[in-house]
Amino acid sequence: MLVSFRPCSPKDHATLLKFIIAYYRFDKIPFNRKDLAQGVHTLLRNLSLGKAWLMESQKKPVGYAIVTYNFDLEYGGMEAMLTDLYVDKRCRNKGIGSLALYEIEDFCRERGIRTIELQVQHHNKSAETFYRKAGLRILPRKVMLLEVRPEEVARAHRASAGKRR
Numbered sequence: 001m002l003v004s005f006r007p008c009s010p011k012d013h014a015t016l017l018k019f020i021i022a023y024y025r026f027d028k029i030p031f032n033r034k035d036l037a038q039g040v041h042t043l044l045r046n047l048s049l050g051k052a053w054l055m056e057s058q059k060k061p062v063g064y065a066i067v068t069y070n071f072d073l074e075y076g077g078m079e080a081m082l083t084d085l086y087v088d089k090r091c092r093n094k095g096i097g098s099l100a101l102y103e104i105e106d107f108c109r110e111r112g113i114r115t116i117e118l119q120v121q122h123h124n125k126s127a128e129t130f131y132r133k134a135g136l137r138i139l140p141r142k143v144m145l146l147e148v149r150p151e152e153v154a155r156a157h158r159a160s161a162g163k164r165r
Helices: 010-026 033-045 096-110 125-133 151-160
Strands: 004-007 050-057 060-072 077-087
Touching (some): 010 060, 050 077, 060 096
Antiparallel strands (some): 004 050, 050 060, 060 077
Protein backbone atom coordinates (compact mmCIF):
# COMPACT_ATOMS: atom_id res chain seq x y z
CA MET A 1 0.00 0.00 0.00
CA LEU A 2 1.48 3.32 -1.09
CA VAL A 3 1.17 5.88 1.73
CA SER A 4 2.13 9.52 1.99
CA PHE A 5 2.87 11.22 5.27
CA ARG A 6 2.03 14.91 5.19
CA PRO A 7 2.06 17.66 7.81
CA CYS A 8 -1.33 18.92 8.96
CA SER A 9 -2.38 22.53 8.67
CA PRO A 10 -5.36 24.31 10.23
CA LYS A 11 -7.49 23.23 7.24
CA ASP A 12 -7.09 19.60 8.41
CA HIS A 13 -8.75 20.31 11.77
CA ALA A 14 -11.99 18.38 11.10
CA THR A 15 -10.27 15.34 9.57
CA LEU A 16 -7.68 15.17 12.33
CA LEU A 17 -10.34 15.52 15.03
CA LYS A 18 -12.35 12.68 13.46
CA PHE A 19 -9.31 10.39 13.59
CA ILE A 20 -8.44 11.41 17.15
CA ILE A 21 -11.94 10.57 18.31
CA ALA A 22 -11.77 7.21 16.52
CA TYR A 23 -8.44 6.48 18.23
CA TYR A 24 -9.68 7.49 21.68
CA ARG A 25 -12.76 5.30 21.27
CA PHE A 26 -10.64 2.38 20.03
CA ASP A 27 -8.22 2.68 22.95
CA LYS A 28 -10.98 3.46 25.49
CA ILE A 29 -9.48 6.86 26.37
CA PRO A 30 -12.06 9.13 28.01
CA PHE A 31 -12.38 12.48 26.26
CA ASN A 32 -14.32 15.70 26.02
CA ARG A 33 -14.95 16.61 22.38
CA LYS A 34 -14.80 20.34 23.06
CA ASP A 35 -11.42 20.02 24.82
CA LEU A 36 -10.06 17.87 21.97
CA ALA A 37 -11.24 20.36 19.36
CA GLN A 38 -9.61 23.23 21.26
CA GLY A 39 -6.38 21.28 21.64
CA VAL A 40 -6.24 20.46 17.92
CA HIS A 41 -6.94 24.10 17.10
CA THR A 42 -4.06 25.23 19.34
CA LEU A 43 -1.59 22.62 18.11
CA LEU A 44 -2.23 23.28 14.42
CA ARG A 45 -1.64 27.01 14.89
CA ASN A 46 1.44 26.85 17.12
CA LEU A 47 4.36 24.91 15.63
CA SER A 48 6.43 25.41 18.79
CA LEU A 49 4.13 22.91 20.55
CA GLY A 50 4.56 20.01 18.16
CA LYS A 51 3.48 18.62 14.82
CA ALA A 52 0.63 16.56 13.44
CA TRP A 53 0.65 14.47 10.27
CA LEU A 54 -1.97 12.70 8.22
CA MET A 55 -1.15 9.42 6.54
CA GLU A 56 -2.89 9.12 3.18
CA SER A 57 -3.36 6.39 0.62
CA GLN A 58 -4.73 7.38 -2.77
CA LYS A 59 -5.37 10.88 -1.33
CA LYS A 60 -7.63 9.47 1.39
CA PRO A 61 -6.63 9.71 5.07
CA VAL A 62 -5.85 6.35 6.67
CA GLY A 63 -4.27 7.52 9.93
CA TYR A 64 -2.48 10.24 11.81
CA ALA A 65 0.35 10.93 14.20
CA ILE A 66 0.99 13.70 16.70
CA VAL A 67 4.30 14.63 18.31
CA THR A 68 4.55 17.26 21.01
CA TYR A 69 7.72 18.58 22.60
CA ASN A 70 9.03 18.17 26.11
CA PHE A 71 12.28 19.27 27.73
CA ASP A 72 13.94 16.62 29.90
CA LEU A 73 17.44 16.92 31.34
CA GLU A 74 17.67 13.14 31.61
CA TYR A 75 17.72 12.92 27.83
CA GLY A 76 19.86 15.95 27.13
CA GLY A 77 17.12 18.45 26.39
CA MET A 78 14.28 18.28 23.92
CA GLU A 79 12.41 15.04 23.54
CA ALA A 80 9.44 14.14 21.39
CA MET A 81 6.27 12.87 22.98
CA LEU A 82 4.48 10.67 20.49
CA THR A 83 1.05 11.43 21.91
CA ASP A 84 -0.92 9.71 19.16
CA LEU A 85 -0.27 7.22 16.38
CA TYR A 86 -3.38 5.73 14.85
CA VAL A 87 -4.06 3.78 11.67
CA ASP A 88 -7.60 3.01 10.55
CA LYS A 89 -8.39 -0.64 11.32
CA ARG A 90 -8.98 -1.44 7.62
CA CYS A 91 -5.38 -0.41 6.89
CA ARG A 92 -3.52 -2.02 9.80
CA ASN A 93 -0.77 -4.61 9.43
CA LYS A 94 0.38 -3.11 6.14
CA GLY A 95 3.46 -1.26 7.41
CA ILE A 96 1.82 2.15 7.77
CA GLY A 97 2.55 2.45 11.49
CA SER A 98 6.17 1.45 10.92
CA LEU A 99 6.49 4.02 8.15
CA ALA A 100 5.09 6.65 10.51
CA LEU A 101 7.67 5.78 13.16
CA TYR A 102 10.50 6.08 10.60
CA GLU A 103 9.18 9.46 9.46
CA ILE A 104 8.87 10.69 13.04
CA GLU A 105 12.36 9.46 13.89
CA ASP A 106 13.75 11.31 10.84
CA PHE A 107 11.83 14.44 11.84
CA CYS A 108 13.31 14.27 15.35
CA ARG A 109 16.85 13.55 14.15
CA GLU A 110 16.74 16.57 11.83
CA ARG A 111 15.83 18.77 14.81
CA GLY A 112 18.39 17.36 17.24
CA ILE A 113 15.74 15.58 19.30
CA ARG A 114 17.35 12.45 20.68
CA THR A 115 14.45 10.58 22.29
CA ILE A 116 10.85 9.71 21.53
CA GLU A 117 8.63 8.85 24.45
CA LEU A 118 5.09 7.52 24.37
CA GLN A 119 2.46 5.89 26.52
CA VAL A 120 0.54 2.71 25.82
CA GLN A 121 -2.71 1.70 27.51
CA HIS A 122 -2.19 -1.36 29.70
CA HIS A 123 -4.87 -3.32 27.82
CA ASN A 124 -3.41 -2.58 24.37
CA LYS A 125 -0.95 -5.46 24.10
CA SER A 126 -0.80 -5.27 20.29
CA ALA A 127 0.42 -1.65 20.47
CA GLU A 128 3.01 -2.61 23.09
CA THR A 129 4.25 -5.45 20.88
CA PHE A 130 4.38 -3.14 17.85
CA TYR A 131 6.42 -0.51 19.68
CA ARG A 132 8.79 -3.05 21.23
CA LYS A 133 9.49 -4.54 17.79
CA ALA A 134 10.22 -1.01 16.58
CA GLY A 135 12.92 -0.64 19.26
CA LEU A 136 11.12 1.16 22.08
CA ARG A 137 11.63 -0.10 25.60
CA ILE A 138 9.53 0.08 28.73
CA LEU A 139 10.90 2.47 31.33
CA PRO A 140 11.06 1.33 34.96
CA ARG A 141 8.64 4.01 36.22
CA LYS A 142 4.99 4.88 36.40
CA VAL A 143 3.26 7.74 34.67
CA MET A 144 1.58 10.07 37.15
CA LEU A 145 -0.62 13.06 36.49
CA LEU A 146 -1.90 16.05 38.42
CA GLU A 147 -4.63 18.02 36.74
CA VAL A 148 -4.02 21.63 37.75
CA ARG A 149 -6.76 22.52 40.18
CA PRO A 150 -8.64 25.79 40.42
CA GLU A 151 -6.97 28.22 42.82
CA GLU A 152 -9.64 27.85 45.54
CA VAL A 153 -9.25 24.06 45.56
CA ALA A 154 -5.45 24.31 45.62
CA ARG A 155 -5.65 26.88 48.44
CA ALA A 156 -7.80 24.50 50.51
CA HIS A 157 -5.32 21.66 49.94
CA ARG A 158 -2.43 23.91 50.97
CA ALA A 159 -4.23 25.02 54.11
CA SER A 160 -4.98 21.44 55.13
CA ALA A 161 -1.33 20.56 54.60
CA GLY A 162 -0.21 23.38 56.88
CA LYS A 163 1.31 25.32 53.99
CA ARG A 164 0.72 28.99 53.20
CA ARG A 165 1.28 30.93 50.09
